[in-house]
Amino acid sequence: MTRTDEELVALTVRGDVESFNQLVLRWERPIYALAYRVIGREEEARDVVQETFLRAFRGLANFRGQAKFSSWIYRIALNLCRDWIRRERRAPVSQAPEGVDLADLASERGPVESIEDLVARHDMSRTVARVMEELPEEQRTAIILKEYHGMTFQEIADLQGCPLSTVKTRLYQGLSVLRRHLSEQGHEASSVGPSR
Amino acid sequence: MTVDMRCQDKDRLIAYLYGEDGPGERAGVEVHLASCGECASEIDGLRATRGRLSEWRAPDVDLGFRIVREPAPAARGAGWRVPAWAALPAAAALVLAAGAAIANLEVRYDADGVTVRSGWGQAPPAAVPSPDAGAAAAQDAAWREALAETERRLRAEFAAASPAAGAPGAARAAAPAPRVDQSQIQALIEASERRQQRELALRIADVVRDFEAQRRADLVQIDENLGQIEGLTAARQREVMSYLVRVAEGR
Numbered sequence: 198m199t200r201t202d203e204e205l206v207a208l209t210v211r212g213d214v215e216s217f218n219q220l221v222l223r224w225e226r227p228i229y230a231l232a233y234r235v236i237g238r239e240e241e242a243r244d245v246v247q248e249t250f251l252r253a254f255r256g257l258a259n260f261r262g263q264a265k266f267s268s269w270i271y272r273i274a275l276n277l278c279r280d281w282i283r284r285e286r287r288a289p290v291s292q293a294p295e296g297v298d299l300a301d302l303a304s305e306r307g308p309v310e311s312i313e314d315l316v317a318r319h320d321m322s323r324t325v326a327r328v329m330e331e332l333p334e335e336q337r338t339a340i341i342l343k344e345y346h347g348m349t350f351q352e353i354a355d356l357q358g359c360p361l362s363t364v365k366t367r368l369y370q371g372l373s374v375l376r377r378h379l380s381e382q383g384h385e386a387s388s389v390g391p392s393r
Numbered sequence: 394m395t396v397d398m399r400c401q402d403k404d405r406l407i408a409y410l411y412g413e414d415g416p417g418e419r420a421g422v423e424v425h426l427a428s429c430g431e432c433a434s435e436i437d438g439l440r441a442t443r444g445r446l447s448e449w450r451a452p453d454v455d456l457g458f459r460i461v462r463e464p465a466p467a468a469r470g471a472g473w474r475v476p477a478w479a480a481l482p483a484a485a486a487l488v489l490a491a492g493a494a495i496a497n498l499e500v501r502y503d504a505d506g507v508t509v510r511s512g513w514g515q516a517p518p519a520a521v522p523s524p525d526a527g528a529a530a531a532q533d534a535a536w537r538e539a540l541a542e543t544e545r546r547l548r549a550e551f552a553a554a555s556p557a558a559g560a561p562g563a564a565r566a567a568a569p570a571p572r573v574d575q576s577q578i579q580a581l582i583e584a585s586e587r588r589q590q591r592e593l594a595l596r597i598a599d600v601v602r603d604f605e606a607q608r609r610a611d612l613v614q615i616d617e618n619l620g621q622i623e624g625l626t627a628a629r630q631r632e633v634m635s636y637l638v639r640v641a642e643g644r
Binding site: 214217234247319321373375 | 403404406407408411413438439441442443445446447448449450451452454456458459460461595598602
């Protein structure tokens with residue numbers, strides 16, 4: 198039987214460390230993906246994941262369930278990412294997504310895809326990473342939370358601590374800049390956007 | 394009820410884009426898009442940009458992060474207490490450099506318990522499994538022995554450093570040492586190996602891409618050079634023809 202996050206939290210607070218490790222297993226990849234896209238560095242993103250779960254572990258006794266566990270750790274991770282960006286006093290560095298498995302990429306499109314197409318897709322990933330780094334942190338984070346984590350406007354507003362209308366503005370402005378930059382780089386977007 | 398939309402209502406456009414608008418608002422946006430080419434073009438462009446965003450993939454990494462905690466002694470009560478040995482200054486900052494011996498693995502003992510990490514850096518060459526089965530078995534036995542030795546040494550150090558050692562309360566110092574599951578470590582090592590294989594595949598792709606880029610650059614250069622040669626040849630031909638014309642006219 199799969200336990201809910203809240204059940205696992207309750208078990209952890211009663212001393213069952215393995216329950217917390219189940220939470221880690223459930224959420225480490227989303228948190229890593231978030232950290233990687235926000236700060237743009239693989240190793241630092243790993244550090245953020247570790248620190249996020251350590252902080253969650255330490256603070257679990259104070260977690261009263263006023264928010265979802267996932268929202269809580271997303272908030273911790275975003276705060277750590279923000280700290281990193283401010284500490285480094287620089288924009289995130291777009292780094293080649295080295296862990297992307299070409300075999301996985303190939304299996305998504307079937308065996309007929311050529312190596313040129315695979316590499317082109319890999320390059321597109323880099324291009325998107327590069328243009329995303331041009332965005333202000335708030336816009337970039339809003340887009341990441343919306344596009345890759347499927348959050349609602351309200352959930353993003355809660356995480357970013359801003360009004361809902363500000364989230365919409367950030368998304369609109371960010372997407373418009375991305376659209377322009379991609380067009381300038383010869384990547385006329387033509388496909389249909391992903392659904393939530 | 395349909396809610397009218399104007400071109401400057403970008404909040405409504407973005408809510409429409411993500412399907413987070415009400416039925417009335419949605420109908421209003423659709424009516425507007427049917428009559429406003431500029432906004433229709435913009436929504437198409439934003440949809441397409443979202444499609445491009447889906448190409449950005451986060452690396453598929455093996456994180457392997459776990460928290461392992463020693464069961465708290467009954468005398469200290471259940472819950473989130475720090476183990477007795479972890480409170481010692483010597484133990485609090487103790488970090489095992491076990492990664493050098495056991496394939497990129499770091500075991501950290503601190504006030505938060507025991508943390509096991511793997512695959513966070515470059516694995517030492519010795520950790521790369523040999524294709525030779527006998528050598529691999531010997532290597533396996535070696536690091537298991539190293540791990541067991543480390544565990545024995547830690548037990549001895551904790552027992553010696555504890556003020557309760559030898560006292561009536563010595564049962565606390567004799568509490569079981571932090572558990573490090575060898576099968577778990579083996580799984581982490583295998584995960585690290587898989588990651589290295591994936592990275593190799595990516596490196597090959599990079600080489601292919603660089604080679605292709607260089608090939609294209611060379612082709613462009615050759616094309617330019619040919620163009621220059623053709624230009625020079627044509628100019629030379631014109632000069633010769635001009636000379637011949639002048640000679641013929643002179644006659």
